[in-house]
Amino acid sequence: MLNGGILFIFVLITCIIISTGSFALGYRVTGYEDVMRWIVVFGGFWLVAFWRGWRWVSALAVLLAVSLAAYGVWFEFGLNWMFSGAAFAFFAWDLTEFQQRLKRLPPRDDVDGMLHRHLIRIGLLAGGALVLTLILSLGQ
Numbered sequence: 001m002l003n004g005g006i007l008f009i010f011v012l013i014t015c016i017i018i019s020t021g022s023f024a025l026g027y028r029v030t031g032y033e034d035v036m037r038w039i040v041v042f043g044g045f046w047l048v049a050f051w052r053g054w055r056w057v058s059a060l061a062v063l064l065a066v067s068l069a070a071y072g073v074w075f076e077f078g079l080n081w082m083f084s085g086a087a088f089a090f091f092a093w094d095l096t097e098f099q100q101r102l103k104r105l106p107p108r109d110d111v112d113g114m115l116h117r118h119l120i121r122i123g124l125l126a127g128g129a130l131v132l133t134l135i136l137s138l139g140q
């Protein structure tokens with residue numbers, strides 16, 4: 001396993017939880033309790049799929065996230081929850097795809113260095129997304 005593997009897994013799981021949690025809260029606040037429950041169930045499925053190595057679930061999750069965000073923005077469910085949910089779904093998808101790229105690299109490459117640099121970039125983007133979400137929430 002990579003030296004940064006535990007950090008990578010932590011970041012990926014955190015992105016999945018933040019994404020599904022944001023959508024669930026956004027839909028719950030507006031009274032869509034049943035949809036919120038299905039979002040939570042899908043989030044649990046996404047975590048199990050990551051554990052089982054089912055890469056296709058991340059692509060499905062991004063499609064679902066874009067759909068949930070578009071519906072939520074259209075009906076004004078709270079732009080901050082929808083933006084956060086979609087952004088972190090994209091981060092989780094990106095990390096899943098990056099993990100697959102790392103597995104195909106020869107052992108002589110600086111895999112740990114590449115992993116750390118990618119996590120730093122994702123961290124900066126996630127921090128920017130959180131700041132933007134806070135700014136959006138102040139405007140509501």
